[in-house]
Amino acid sequence: MRPAPYEETLPSGRLMPVVGIALIVIAVGAVALPLVVPPSPGNDMGPGDTAVLIGTLAVTVVLGVGVVRMRETVRVDDVLEVRVTPFWYRRRIPLDQIASVTPMTLTGRNSGGWGIRLIPSGTAILLDHGPGVHVAVHGKRALRFRCGDPDALVAVLEARGASVR
Structure with a gap:
């Protein structure tokens, strides 16, 4: 199940x-x-x-x-999906493509600034500072984004079969 x-x-x-x-x-x-x-x-x-x-x-x-009115939505079903609305940013990462997920505290300083930013390792989405995760993806750019409870997100990804460590 x-x-x-x-x-x-x-x-x-x-x-x-x-x-x-x-x-x-x-x-x-x-x-x-x-x-x-x-x-x-x-x-x-x-x-x-x-x-x-x-x-x-x-x-x-x-x-x-x-x-x-900007909002960030994180959804995990068969894929990890991160959307920024009302703008059209959306990134979908298949769970089998995830190499690791690292909880971290996101700030403008460690994420290249506020908004949707290109950082050396990938892309960062930062609409507010606070807890978030860094998702390393096999063969593609990493994704760094905020979430309310990084440990719960890691647990859900792990329960769905993603490689989180």
């Missing part, structure tokens, strides 16, 4: 919402500035300039809202 699938979703920490809100405020400010400050003679905004301004505002606000 196979164990039940393991799944946990971690919200981003305090940093990501601040970054997202800052993006939104900067975008709104950048659009409001040309509308509030009168242009110098001969430098009126044309319809193309207005369209670019509104398009930039829309893209930046959507990006800011995405950063505010």
Whole structure:
């Protein structure tokens, strides 16, 4: 009998919402500035300039809202899957490809910064500092990510047949 699938979703920490809100405020400010400050003679905004301004505002606000709502989901069933939503990052690692799983404390310093980062050994996903794991994969880049209980994740991977040591 196979164990039940393991799944946990971690919200981003305090940093990501601040970054997202800052993006939104900067975008709104950048659009409001040309509308509030009168242009110098001969430098009126044309319809193309207005369209670019509104398009930039829309893209930046959507990006800011995405950063505010960012979440990381870890799921173990037949594969180890790590997703970052609402962005489209997803990595699926077959359990037989896992070489080892090492619990560790993740910080911006040991993970190359905040967000989804390339590190010398692979990829790191860090939306908040705290407990996490480093997953070494046979023949591919390693994956480092946060999880609520690294020991429980290691136990689930081991129960499902992954090589965790």
